[in-house]
Amino acid sequence: MAQNAGKVVVVGGGPAGMMAGFLLARAGVETVVLEKHGDFLRDFRGDTVHPSTLELFRELGLIDGLLARPHDAVSTLSGRVAGKVVRIADFARLPVQSKFIALMPQWDFLDFVADEARKLPAFFLRLGAEARGVTFDPAGRVDGVTLADGAHIPARLVIAADGRRSVMRGAAALPLQDLGAPMDVFWFRVPKQPGDNRTTGVFEAGRIMAIIDRGDYWQAAYVFPKGEAEAVRRRGLPAFREEIARLAPELAPGIADVQDWDQVKLLTVSLDRLTRWHCPGMLAIGDAAHAMSPIGGVGINLAVQDAVATANILAATLAAGGDPDPLLAQVQQRRMFPTRVIQRIQKMAHDNIIGALLRPEARLERPQLALRLLDRYPLLQGIPARVLGLGVRREHIRSPEVG
Numbered sequence: 001m002a003q004n005a006g007k008v009v010v011v012g013g014g015p016a017g018m019m020a021g022f023l024l025a026r027a028g029v030e031t032v033v034l035e036k037h038g039d040f041l042r043d044f045r046g047d048t049v050h051p052s053t054l055e056l057f058r059e060l061g062l063i064d065g066l067l068a069r070p071h072d073a074v075s076t077l078s079g080r081v082a083g084k085v086v087r088i089a090d091f092a093r094l095p096v097q098s099k100f101i102a103l104m105p106q107w108d109f110l111d112f113v114a115d116e117a118r119k120l121p122a123f124f125l126r127l128g129a130e131a132r133g134v135t136f137d138p139a140g141r142v143d144g145v146t147l148a149d150g151a152h153i154p155a156r157l158v159i160a161a162d163g164r165r166s167v168m169r170g171a172a173a174l175p176l177q178d179l180g181a182p183m184d185v186f187w188f189r190v191p192k193q194p195g196d197n198r199t200t201g202v203f204e205a206g207r208i209m210a211i212i213d214r215g216d217y218w219q220a221a222y223v224f225p226k227g228e229a230e231a232v233r234r235r236g237l238p239a240f241r242e243e244i245a246r247l248a249p250e251l252a253p254g255i256a257d258v259q260d261w262d263q264v265k266l267l268t269v270s271l272d273r274l275t276r277w278h279c280p281g282m283l284a285i286g287d288a289a290h291a292m293s294p295i296g297g298v299g300i301n302l303a304v305q306d307a308v309a310t311a312n313i314l315a316a317t318l319a320a321g322g323d324p325d326p327l328l329a330q331v332q333q334r335r336m337f338p339t340r341v342i343q344r345i346q347k348m349a350h351d352n353i354i355g356a357l358l359r360p361e362a363r364l365e366r367p368q369l370a371l372r373l374l375d376r377y378p379l380l381q382g383i384p385a386r387v388l389g390l391g392v393r394r395e396h397i398r399s400p401e402v403g
Contacts, residue, residue, distance in 0.1 A: 007032050007124070008318060009145050009155035011131045011168050013040065015106070016286025016303035017161030018113040023311035025123035028402035029318040032153070033123075034145065036130035040107040040114070047103055047212065047219070048297035051091060051389040053304045054098035059397040063098075066112055071104035072197045072213065076381075077388070079201040081367040086375040091389050093382035101389070103199065103212065106300070122402075133171045134158060134282065141325075142172060142281030157324050158282040159310065161303075164270050166288035172279050178272045179347055181293055182355035183208075184229060185267040186222040190244075191254040198250065205364040207247050208357055210294070218251055220244070221267075221294065225358045229266050237261065269293055271346060273339055278328035285310055285331070290339045293346040295354075296388050302342065305391065309334045311399035319400065338392040345387070 008024055010017045013035030021033040049071070057063045077089040092099045117123040130148040137143040144154045145168075160168030169176070194215050202209040208223035222244065224232055232240065237258065245252035258264065273290035277283060286303035313330050317323070356362060367375070374380050 007153075007155060008157045008159065009034065009153055010159040010161055011145060012160070012162035012166075012286070012288065013037075013110065013114075013125065013127075014161060014163060014286065014303065015109070015113075015300045016288075016307050017159070018110055018117065019304050019307035020159055020161060020285065020310050021123060021125070022113055022117040022120070023307060023397075023399050024315055024318065025117060025120040026402070027311065027315035027319050027400045028122055029315060030122045031124065033117075033125045034129040034131050034147075034153075035125065035127050036148075038128045040110040042107065047105055047214075048300065049102040049104050049109060050298070050301040050391070051094055051096050051098040051100065052391050052394050053301045054100075054102060055096050056304065056308060056395070056397060058097060062112075062116060065116070066109075067102065069104060069108040069112055070215075071102040071108070072199075072215070073100040074103055074197055074199060075100040077101075077199075077384075079203060079371075081203045081371055082364045083204075084367055085200075086367050086371045087378070087381060088371065088374055089385040089388055090378060090381035091385045093379075093385055094389050096390070101297075103197065103214070105214070109300075131162065131167060134168060136281075140280065142279060155281070157314075157318070160282060160284040160288045161286045161307075162288055164272075164287040164291035166284065168282065169274060169284050169288050172282050174277065174279065174284060175275045176272055177275050178270075179343060180350075181269040181271045182226055182350050183223050183358060184226050184269050185294060186224070186229070186232070186264045187267055188220055188222070188258055188264045189214075190218040190220055190251045191257050192216060192218050192250075202248055203353075203357060203364065204247060205357060205362040206360065207243070208354065209244075209248055211248055211251065218254070220248070220251060223354065223358070226269070233261060240264075267294070271343060271350070273336075273343065277332040277336075280325050283310065283324075283328045283331060285335075289332075289335075290343065292343065293350065295346045295349050296342075298342055298388065298391065301391060302339065305338070305395045306331075306335050308395040308397060308399075312395065312397075315399040319402075334393070341392045 007030040135144040210221040212219040270291040285306035292299040
């Protein structure tokens with residue numbers, strides 16, 4: 001197949017895929033996004049839209065529309081460590097207009113991007129379209145996507161944005177490096193009364209939780225050593241509820257609502273990355289290229305940054321009918337450095353904090369020195385705020401826009 005034939009096919013309607021589809025279509029590139037589900041309404045997905053992402057929407061002139069969607073603005077991050085509340089990050093110190101994290105259900109974020117993208121004549125979104133593999137031309141170049149219903153969609157370029165268990169990267173035999181993670185997570189929701197946002201983390205010897213305030217319910221993450229999900233289940237739901245209420249008393253009034261293990265979803269934590277993100281005719285971005293740990297809630301934002309870099313580098317060539325293949329390595333070169341830096345930070349947190357706290361012999365009598373310093377000297381809170389809020393090698397919108 002000729003390399004300028006067909007549409008760009010984006011597999012996966014998550015943050016990376018939807019943002020890439022929107023930006024490419026904005027540049028006049030015919031783009032179809034394939035999403036295997038019938039809508040975006042799924043729970044227990046990342047909900048933290050960081051300042052780096054908010055600023056991209058500001059550059060696009062879409063920030064007011066995005067923030068009209070339901071969200072809570074969180075300008076500081078705190079945690080409860082050994083029973084003491086410590087402030088960790090202060091986003092008011094950032095040198096941008098968006099000095100907060102927007103806690104926004106991911107379905108609202110994706111619906112907003114989809115609504116804006118549908119205004120573009122070059123954009124197509126196919127819901128309920130499950131990609132199962134790729135096809136190759138006689139020269140070995142990826143030239144299309146096969147669907148679960150047997151259909152084939154020809155593509156001038158396939159963008160694999162189908163998440164941490166990417167079918168596309170496997171079909172193209174892209175090499176994956178597993179960095180390891182010491183924990184898994186149970187996600188569940190607990191009803192609450194609306195009030196001021198009280199999102200926090202809880203760190204005790206042998207026990208870690210993250211608690212996200214969603215207004216009328218808590219989204220809670222119970223962290224435990226990797227592979228011990230069945231051991232937790234065997235102790236029974238009453239013991240689980242009792243432990244949650246003891247660890248996070250704010251959840252105690254509603255924890256009885258958790259009546260069945262079906263309400264408790266297992267997230268198998270991965271930390272990995274492709275060593276090569278591309279092959280002729282295909283590029284992987286977002287979680288398909290690098291699965292991030294939940295630490296810091298940075299996954300959505302790195303995925304969006306990948307999409308922006310992809311459009312910045314490829315859109316003009318694609319719009320002109322050129323060959324994208326020589327440019328695919330540039331996307332990886334642009335995005336590999338921030339990926340490595342953030343994953344290195346997450347790996348250090350896994351090994352020195354999470355893994356250490358989850359060991360049976362763990363002891364935690366007071367917050368670690370670094371946390372005590374952050375809490376005592378507010379100026380230092382700008383450092384984690386900058387890393388979490390703006391990331392490394394922040395992208396800006398440089399892809400073209402057709403009139």
